[in-house]
Amino acid sequence: MKKLLIVYAFLISIFAIYLFTYYLKDSILNPFDQSDKRLQGDIGETYVMVTFSAGIEYWKSAIKGFEDAATDRNVSVEYRGATQYDSHEQITVLEQVIAKKPAGIAISAINPYELNSTINKAIDAGIPVVLFDSDAPASNANAFLGTNNYSAGVTGAHKIADLLGGKGNVAVITLPNQLNNKERTNGFVETISNDYPNMKVVAIKDGKGDQLQSEKAAIDIIKSYPDIQGIFATEANGGVGIADAAQSLKKDMKIISFDTDKRTLDKIKEGAISASLAQGTWNMGYWSLQFLFQHHHGNSELQADRQSKQSAVIPDNVDTGISIVTKENVEEYYAD
């Protein structure tokens, strides 16, 4: 009798557990069904970001955006960069990445031509590729996300004209082989020429993306054109180099730079650089991953059943926008 009651007690407890978990399944486990409708990756799904001149502060915010999106989508990311400013090294890195068959690749191209065949090899292997920051427009990559660099140059021209009261000689220190820098230069030069009859771009020099080379180029310009009123740097090392040149020659002029690394922000705070053009670099990284993820999943049959077949095609081009950093708002840019 006693034993029988214990058996009953166990049977009752098992039944109670059954009922309880049944209830639990319906009320608490239901969100699983719902989250199943959402696009989820898995941790073995790896997206790779490939840059050049790896390790420079510039990429930090784009990498952060890429990582934030990976956390959002529950996928893995890897970051690979050519250590030097060397196209052959970037091609080698990209070949190695392709060999591992990742779920997608985001690349910033060191120049607009030399990576085309390697990018196309990835596309042919079924790996989605997006370009960010610096495009390779003739490649078969799926999208480009970056600053509209021509518009950025236009913004730079209006800003320097504003600071100089619309008159004076100005110059540009740039990276002539890199498409984004070329477009910034064109936007700047054409706007000065079209909109400011009392201004002239007297020199365009190659700073090689390097602080010392840019300082040297700026010294050359200041010596050749003693009446120079301002210089536009199309990338951050250039801006710092120009500021150093102006300081060492005690030359008073307006400097418009690009991007928001710590040295640039410090020099804006000191007044050595007048303004800098801040790009939406976090957005480049974040939406690069979201687009690659969408393309990867939009092409799977499972996903095609759930979503429109159009989800396999991602947008062509994203202008991630620009904002102007000056002494007035520089503190906000130290935040990240």
Added chain:
Amino acid sequence: MKKLLIVYAFLISIFAIYLFTYYLKDSILNPFDQSDKRLQGDIGETYVMVTFSAGIEYWKSAIKGFEDAATDRNVSVEYRGATQYDSHEQITVLEQVIAKKPAGIAISAINPYELNSTINKAIDAGIPVVLFDSDAPASNANAFLGTNNYSAGVTGAHKIADLLGGKGNVAVITLPNQLNNKERTNGFVETISNDYPNMKVVAIKDGKGDQLQSEKAAIDIIKSYPDIQGIFATEANGGVGIADAAQSLKKDMKIISFDTDKRTLDKIKEGAISASLAQGTWNMGYWSLQFLFQHHHGNSELQADRQSKQSAVIPDNVDTGISIVTKENVEEYYAD
């Protein structure tokens, strides 16, 4: 004694339930912690899409994209459209939507000017707004997602020139007050004028976005210019109307249309329309919601701690791309 055993049995079963659910919490409920890292909305978070001429097939794919993204993010969507092609009605609808304080609004603007103050009212009330398909560039909206309409017009010009062997008189039937249609017209007209010396745009007429009005406009053109070789329609009703006009007058000419509604696809299949320019409308809806979601969550303090502060700023502009539909690939476009 018997009663005591029953009490024990209940105690044992309660303890068993406790142990079991404790175990369950640890092993099954853990994914909740993980998904907590991901950006999740809640079902009370409502995003609203506002269009004009509601109910036309054109919006179907953009709405599907908006809904797919809402499923992905676990948020709610509402669709509100002015029933007529009437800017006052769209302003009224938008005012009603703003009053409900949704988490974000995606609008296709009926014209580029009249909605500005209402859009700015939403922004001032802290509601993120993106424009899709048809922009209001002077408004304070956070982003525009749509076809680069000038580029689409360029594509249309090259296609019609290709079909006509680079010679002959052509015309455009458009909606002159709508910015997207205006840009498509400009891209088409400037490309014909710059790139095709043996071609000429002899007429640009208002089809009012209506099939019968466009048919009437096309009849006028064909009668005024009997040697007309082709007409470019900057929106879908126009293309169908032009095809009807050509058929009723037994006029043999090339017609390039826009978009991929069923009537257009049927007429491509029949050979009545030569080609149509397909927009990435699903992408417009999908990424509109993703951007609004990002903006909404990027601005919350909770999110700002997790992600970069830059996540509060979304990209400026997305070109959702174009593809050409012809008899050869028309079947693919019936899919959705």
